[in-house]
Amino acid sequence: MSTIVEVTGLRKRFGDIVAVEDVSFTIAEGEIFGLLGPNGAGKTTTISMVSCLLSADAGTITVNGHSTGRDPIGVKRSLGVVPQEIALYPTLTAAENLAFWGRMYGLSGADLKRAVDEALELAGLADRAKERVETYSGGMKRRINIAAGVLHTPKVLLMDEPTVGIDPQSRNHILDTVKRLNASGMTVLYTSHYMEEVEYLCDRIAIMDHGKIIAEGTLNQLRDVVGGMDVVTVKVDGLADETLDAARAIGGVEQLDRTDDTLQVLTRSSGSILGVLISTLESAGAHVVSVSVQEPDLESVFLHLTGKSLRD
Amino acid sequence: MRELFTIARKDAKVILRDKAAVLVMLAMPLGLIFILGSALGGIEESDAIDAKVAIVDLDAGETGALFVEALTGSEDIGNLFRIELGDDADAVRTDVERGDLTAALIIPRDLTERIAAGEPVALEVLQDPGSRVSAGVWAGVARAAVSAASSQIVFGRVLGEAVDVPGVAPAPPGDSAVPPQGAGGYVGPTLPMLTLDIVTVEPVEATIGTRISMIAYYSAGMTGMFLLFGSMFGAFAFLKERREQTLARVLTTPVSKTAVVGGKALGVFMIGAGQFLVLLLGTTMLFRVDWGADVAATVTLGLAEVFAAAGLAMTLAAVGKSERAVGGIGPALIMFFAATGGSMIPSAMLPEWLKPLQVVSPVWWSVNGFLDVMQGATLADVIGPAAAVAGIGAVLLVFGIWRLEYR
Numbered sequence: 001m002s003t004i005v006e007v008t009g010l011r012k013r014f015g016d017i018v019a020v021e022d023v024s025f026t027i028a029e030g031e032i033f034g035l036l037g038p039n040g041a042g043k044t045t046t047i048s049m050v051s052c053l054l055s056a057d058a059g060t061i062t063v064n065g066h067s068t069g070r071d072p073i074g075v076k077r078s079l080g081v082v083p084q085e086i087a088l089y090p091t092l093t094a095a096e097n098l099a100f101w102g103r104m105y106g107l108s109g110a111d112l113k114r115a116v117d118e119a120l121e122l123a124g125l126a127d128r129a130k131e132r133v134e135t136y137s138g139g140m141k142r143r144i145n146i147a148a149g150v151l152h153t154p155k156v157l158l159m160d161e162p163t164v165g166i167d168p169q170s171r172n173h174i175l176d177t178v179k180r181l182n183a184s185g186m187t188v189l190y191t192s193h194y195m196e197e198v199e200y201l202c203d204r205i206a207i208m209d210h211g212k213i214i215a216e217g218t219l220n221q222l223r224d225v226v227g228g229m230d231v232v233t234v235k236v237d238g239l240a241d242e243t244l245d246a247a248r249a250i251g252g253v254e255q256l257d258r259t260d261d262t263l264q265v266l267t268r269s270s271g272s273i274l275g276v277l278i279s280t281l282e283s284a285g286a287h288v289v290s291v292s293v294q295e296p297d298l299e300s301v302f303l304h305l306t307g308k309s310l311r312d
Numbered sequence: 313m314r315e316l317f318t319i320a321r322k323d324a325k326v327i328l329r330d331k332a333a334v335l336v337m338l339a340m341p342l343g344l345i346f347i348l349g350s351a352l353g354g355i356e357e358s359d360a361i362d363a364k365v366a367i368v369d370l371d372a373g374e375t376g377a378l379f380v381e382a383l384t385g386s387e388d389i390g391n392l393f394r395i396e397l398g399d400d401a402d403a404v405r406t407d408v409e410r411g412d413l414t415a416a417l418i419i420p421r422d423l424t425e426r427i428a429a430g431e432p433v434a435l436e437v438l439q440d441p442g443s444r445v446s447a448g449v450w451a452g453v454a455r456a457a458v459s460a461a462s463s464q465i466v467f468g469r470v471l472g473e474a475v476d477v478p479g480v481a482p483a484p485p486g487d488s489a490v491p492p493q494g495a496g497g498y499v500g501p502t503l504p505m506l507t508l509d510i511v512t513v514e515p516v517e518a519t520i521g522t523r524i525s526m527i528a529y530y531s532a533g534m535t536g537m538f539l540l541f542g543s544m545f546g547a548f549a550f551l552k553e554r555r556e557q558t559l560a561r562v563l564t565t566p567v568s569k570t571a572v573v574g575g576k577a578l579g580v581f582m583i584g585a586g587q588f589l590v591l592l593l594g595t596t597m598l599f600r601v602d603w604g605a606d607v608a609a610t611v612t613l614g615l616a617e618v619f620a621a622a623g624l625a626m627t628l629a630a631v632g633k634s635e636r637a638v639g640g641i642g643p644a645l646i647m648f649f650a651a652t653g654g655s656m657i658p659s660a661m662l663p664e665w666l667k668p669l670q671v672v673s674p675v676w677w678s679v680n681g682f683l684d685v686m687q688g689a690t691l692a693d694v695i696g697p698a699a700a701v702a703g704i705g706a707v708l709l710v711f712g713i714w715r716l717e718y719r
Binding site for chain 2: 051052073076077081083084086091092096101104148
């Protein structure tokens, strides 16, 4: 597959804050590429530079053969953008909103009407097309928000946290929509801090933290980063700092991190260390509230690479 | 270019669906015009004008004094004008030009002689172009007073009292300008050819036609003021789009920033043009306001101010960083423009120190232009004020675009 998005050495600062530092990645045509990271990792800044909303301090971006620096209009013609916010006009109807965004991408006449109808079908809101968006639920707004980004059938779709703050039903609808769009040939750059979404959708994933890409690859490649280690999560009451040192000294514990009253342990032998870990904690006066063991996932990768949870 | 109209049309639609905006832009001005116009009544019947005027009597004879007496001796005129008597025509002329005086009447040096010789003579009324309503009323009052005084002279002569009328010499023998009176015929001395219109009053700055009623005055004033309110809603729309990220989304589409900002300004212009049309037709039909014979002149002035409103929208959006800030700055600025521009009270009644600021008020130019057209001015007469309004609009537009923040 040919490369349709190429980002090289991207850097962006806001005053003294480095938002994006030396970010590089490529996306192949027809791929769903995920940018995963906690809030403030630099995902939105990166996507804003790709969509020509922000100019980069350094680095180059090419989309569908067009450079953001030399040919931003060419880049924009190749893109559809679904922003994190519901960027719609609440006092206009869904059909009016879609028609407006379609016209902004040069659609008119019968083409525009067909595109609006298809977008409404995609959003599952054809029967409510003539209602003002302000009367919609959050999930319905999110769906129209996506429809507005795809009705001109762009080559590349940029989706920035498109499921923030919605109910599970709408979320599933959106994830299925992304799959369908991708199946129709659309390349997708998808950002999220929900690892489940990225795991479900993306062919390849880049994990970002503090403005940098700290790991990149397919889901399996990333899992290999933690070498098949499980994540043991222990909720504890009355945990003292000296107890942590004792727990870290347990054989088989590869990494141990604490967030408030929760311990996360990376280990290749969860079955054998679990009893020792609990007895160590209990004997030090702590009270173990709950214990869970997870197989390697993006959460454990992030934990392994950064020493903190994705949710932090 | 097509996208520019798409943005403008969308913005117009969004603003029009805002009930508060429609209320402020249409219902409020019509309501205020009705209330103010009804409460204050017509100019002719009220003493709403309290302008400072001057009379310079250069006449060596006594006819001039008779005219001065006709103007200063009237209690009604005294209620309308503060009349000063001067003796230096040039100084008074300068005062009028500076706006220190609303108007002045200059009685020429040889008035008595020329009347005696039966020659036509014109009195000069100087008018402050920025106070045309008051100055126009003064010209009318002066004309009426001079006519009354002239008729007194003629009447006196007809009754054979010509010798008692200062400055009017007996007519040469054989002059038969005045026909015999009564059954016995006229037996007194014959008179020179003196008629009621031998003395004319010539306004210097503008030809004053129809006097305007208060409801017409406030139709011009409120229209001038409320057209600018469209700018506030334009600025609100811009800032709201910026806050809600629709502006950012628009900027990710293949459209230039020029088209985006041009579309925004055009949206305000379209709304303002519609608002102007509604106010024009509304005041004409509801209050029977006569906006003047030259519709093109009125429309040109109105559209020039709507353009200024579009420029002001961009400046407000640039200066006020939030809708709340614009909600404070916008009305304050518009009220300043309206107060100095004569929307609330005739601008001639403003304190002297405020008058120099009037030139920066688009309302001042447009309201005076509207009033001039109501009084008979044509497009050619108001093209200057319209250009001034458009010029202010252009400055505001350029400044706004320069300072706008899109994110």
